[in-house]
Every structure is written in C-alpha cells, then in structure tokens.
Amino acid sequence: MRVTVIDYRAGNLTSVVKALRSLGAEVLVTEDPEVARNAERMVLPGVGHFAATRRLEETGIRAAVEDAIARQVPFLGICVGLQWLFAGSSEAPDCTGIGALSGSCQRFAPGRKVPHVGWNSLSIRQNSRLLAGIAEGGFAYFTHSYWAPVGVETVATANYGEPFSAAVERGNVMGVQFHPEKSGETGLKVLRNFLEFPSC
Amino acid sequence: MLTKRIIACLDVRDGRVVKGVQFVDLVDAGDPAELAARHAASGADEIVLLDITATHEGRGTLLETVRRTAQRLFVPFTVGGGIRSADEAAAVFDAGADKISINSAALTRPELIGEIGAQFGAQAVVVAIDARRATEGDPVADAQVYIAGGRKPTGRRAIEWAREAESRGAGEILLTSMDSDGTRAGFDCELTAAVSEAVQIPVIASGGAGTAQHFTRVFCEGKADAALAASIFHFGIADVRSLKEALRRDGIPMRLPC
Numbered sequence A: 001m002r003v004t005v006i007d008y009r010a011g012n013l014t015s016v017v018k019a020l021r022s023l024g025a026e027v028l029v030t031e032d033p034e035v036a037r038n039a040e041r042m043v044l045p046g047v048g049h050f051a052a053t054r055r056l057e058e059t060g061i062r063a064a065v066e067d068a069i070a071r072q073v074p075f076l077g078i079c080v081g082l083q084w085l086f087a088g089s090s091e092a093p094d095c096t097g098i099g100a101l102s103g104s105c106q107r108f109a110p111g112r113k114v115p116h117v118g119w120n121s122l123s124i125r126q127n128s129r130l131l132a133g134i135a136e137g138g139f140a141y142f143t144h145s146y147w148a149p150v151g152v153e154t155v156a157t158a159n160y161g162e163p164f165s166a167a168v169e170r171g172n173v174m175g176v177q178f179h180p181e182k183s184g185e186t187g188l189k190v191l192r193n194f195l196e197f198p199s200c
Numbered sequence B: 001m002l003t004k005r006i007i008a009c010l011d012v013r014d015g016r017v018v019k020g021v022q023f024v025d026l027v028d029a030g031d032p033a034e035l036a037a038r039h040a041a042s043g044a045d046e047i048v049l050l051d052i053t054a055t056h057e058g059r060g061t062l063l064e065t066v067r068r069t070a071q072r073l074f075v076p077f078t079v080g081g082g083i084r085s086a087d088e089a090a091a092v093f094d095a096g097a098d099k100i101s102i103n104s105a106a107l108t109r110p111e112l113i114g115e116i117g118a119q120f121g122a123q124a125v126v127v128a129i130d131a132r133r134a135t136e137g138d139p140v141a142d143a144q145v146y147i148a149g150g151r152k153p154t155g156r157r158a159i160e161w162a163r164e165a166e167s168r169g170a171g172e173i174l175l176t177s178m179d180s181d182g183t184r185a186g187f188d189c190e191l192t193a194a195v196s197e198a199v200q201i202p203v204i205a206s207g208g209a210g211t212a213q214h215f216t217r218v219f220c221e222g223k224a225d226a227a228l229a230a231s232i233f234h235f236g237i238a239d240v241r242s243l244k245e246a247l248r249r250d251g252i253p254m255r256l257p258c
Helices: A014-022 A035-039 A050-058 A061-070 A185-194 B030-042 B054-073 B086-094 B104-108 B111-119 B158-167 B189-198 B212-220 B240-249
Strands: A002-006 A028-029 A042-044 A074-078 A102-109 A114-123 A141-143 A154-158 A162-170 A173-176 B005-013 B016-021 B024-030 B046-051 B075-078 B100-101 B127-132 B144-149 B152-157 B173-177 B203-206 B224-228
Touching: A002 A035, A002 B075, A002 B127, A014 A185, A014 B054, A014 B173, A028 A035, A035 A061, A035 B046, A042 A061, A050 A061, A061 A074, A061 B203, A074 B100, A114 A154, A141 A154, A141 A185, A154 B224, B005 B054, B005 B203, B005 B240, B016 B030, B024 B030, B030 B046, B030 B240, B046 B054, B054 B075, B054 B086, B054 B212, B075 B127, B086 B100, B086 B111, B104 B111, B111 B127, B127 B158, B127 B189, B152 B158, B158 B189, B173 B189, B189 B203, B189 B212, B212 B224, B212 B240
Parallel strands: A002 A028, A002 A042, A042 A074, A074 A173, B005 B046, B005 B224, B046 B075, B075 B100, B100 B127, B127 B173, B173 B203, B203 B224
Antiparallel strands: A114 A141, A154 A162, A162 A173, B005 B016, B016 B024, B127 B144, B144 B152
C-alpha cells in the first residue's frame, strides 16, 4: 500500500510516517507537486498555524491535491489538514482552504483552556468507512485552538464547550481533527481504515 | 468529554531510567523504551522523557534513546532536558518526539519559546517550571522559579513566568513543585491552582504523587489539566490502569484503556 504524505513544513511528520509504516504502508514524503500528482493515496498532516497552508499554494501542491481529490484518490487531512478542507479559518483570514466542505474554522471561545489538548471522546453521528469499528465514546488525542463546524459530512463530533467536527468523510475525502498517529489503538484503527479505503 | 491526563515521566540518565528523591540518590529503574511501552499499554495518556544526563558525551545517547522509545509509542511523547536551541529541538523532533519541554534555556533566552513554536507549532512547546514556595511574602503568590534541578534560584516568580511563557507562545506549562517532588506526600495543589488560574493554556502538575487521592485532589483543588508522576509507576506501587480506575470512581473524567 503506497501513501503519499504531503510535506508543507507545518510541523513534524515523523510520528504520522512512523504510524503509517507500522501498518505496513509504503510511505513517500514529498513537497513536489509532480510527485503528488501521481499519488495513489494521500495524507495531508499538519500541526501548527493555518497560515502554513500558504506554502501549499506557493509550491503548487494545492493544485496537485485538488487534482488527486478529483481523481478519486483517497485523501486524509489531519488536524490543520482537516481544517484546510473547509473554506478557511479565522486563524489566517487571507488563506483559503479548498472548500471541499462548507463552513469555516474558528477559535474556541474564551472561558476555557486553549489549546484544547488531550483525549476527548468521539460521538459517532453516522456510519462511515473511516471510523468503521470505532466505538461510540472512543477516545482520541486532540491538540488545536481552532475548530471546524459540524455539517452533513461530519461523521463524528467531539465536544469542547461546543460540538465540532472530529472526523469528516465525503466520498474519497476524509479528515480528522484529532491525531490518529497519537491516539493509541483507536487512532491506528482509523489509519488502517484509511489504508483499506478502496482506491479506483 | 475531555478527560484529565495521566502522564508517566521517565527520568533518563545515560540511556537508563533512574529515580531519586529530589534529584539525588538515583537508582536504576529500567529501560526507557520498555517502560514507555508498558505505561502506554497500561493506559498512560502521554509519556514524558526527561534527560538528566550531565555530561556532553551522554547527550549523544539521548537522540538514540528518543528514537528507540518513540518507535513503538502511539501516544503523545514529550522530551525535555538540556534543549538549548531551535536546532537541538529539531533534532529531538526528528528522532520522534511530539513535543519538547524546555526549562532553563527558556529562562535564559525566552525568545526560544517562540522560535521553536514558529517551526513546530505552539502545541509542541512545553515550558517546564520548577518552583518552590516563597520563604518571604506570600508562599504561593510569590513562589519562586529555580533551575539546576531546584538548586539555583532565578529570582523570578512562578506565576509571572508562567504568564510570560504563555504570551511568548508556550502550548502547555509543566509545573513541578520542588518542595513536593519525590516525597510522595501529594502535589502542591495551592501552587498548581494559582498557576493554572493565571494562564489560559493547560497546566500539568508534577511533584509529590503518592496515592490516587493525590491525583483527585490536584485535578479538583489544584485545577490541573494533567498530572505527571514517575516513581510510583516504576516499582509497581500502582500501575496507570488501577490509578485511572480509582480516579474514575472519584468522578474524574478518565480515558480507560480498552
């Protein structure tokens, strides 16, 4: 199973690459749009600031990702990678997401600790391929200050003052706000589901 | 529901886990990779590896230890001890750490917090504060920051330094009470609450864990978001799972391993 992991200098890729490899995936890390254009399966990780996605525009990776999504390549966005699937984020209003899902990301309201850090429970909203076999109330590790809205493509929510999209799935486009590479057995199961997602 | 985190800490010297009381009388407690895996399987929400190697030669083994420990670990992994620059931090991240913890280097040059955050995200930067209750003034409000394993005072107040660390972009504060550390007599709940209420970022309480009740108290009275302990897990006094079961019975939200 070959997976292309997009490197856009947004934090550290070691853990996600390690987790995918531990599941038997052959991982290719790239920031080259030509390489990304040939991806059979794509992961867009990302920790840090939404503004880091600007680099995806500058390097031409964005167009390659949009092509891949249009070609029905299974795509998984993690953390900022999920947020990028939406229209944008108030964290960096001048950067646009790809708008595959509707709505924008916003900062958690004052009155509680931000970032939202730790293990939160998943509330499953509908059946999905990404979360197949994940139990209602299963725990995943989150670390983020901005949250994505709940919409028809939301397959699981988590709650931190307000409910937000913890996992989304629309056709071949998937995203998780939590870090599956750091979420123990639950996270590895999600990654395994992604790796087994049918690719045409 | 967001759960309170139980963090297992491994103090590592020359590639081996050690434990002592208040950083002296160290005894061998095992292999870091093995212990980290065991704690994670038992339900530890995170692993912290704190390198207390004093010598330069010993530092070389740290990256190898981090790499080996991270290899089989699929929960968040923080590494601290002696990281002085963004480049050193980058090497530790590259070896497999998810977060780094900085202490005296951040006090010497607070810009380091923002420099590491800019490259790896604020969530990856934990500022560790070793504090002692003040002997003059208000013991808690004026609690002082120490470096060099609690031996050297910096003349800074813990609360004020925690606020500065937050404003410079720290993702979390790891607060160790040097008065309680190694005593197994309980966390310093008052100090933890004072720091936790002073900042918006999560605070990890450390120092003094001995019983399950100590954890319940530091989550309730101490307003801690996470609590860290080392020695009680190493020698089988309590494993993480039984600790978390006890805390859940006390009504503390806990992630129990499946």
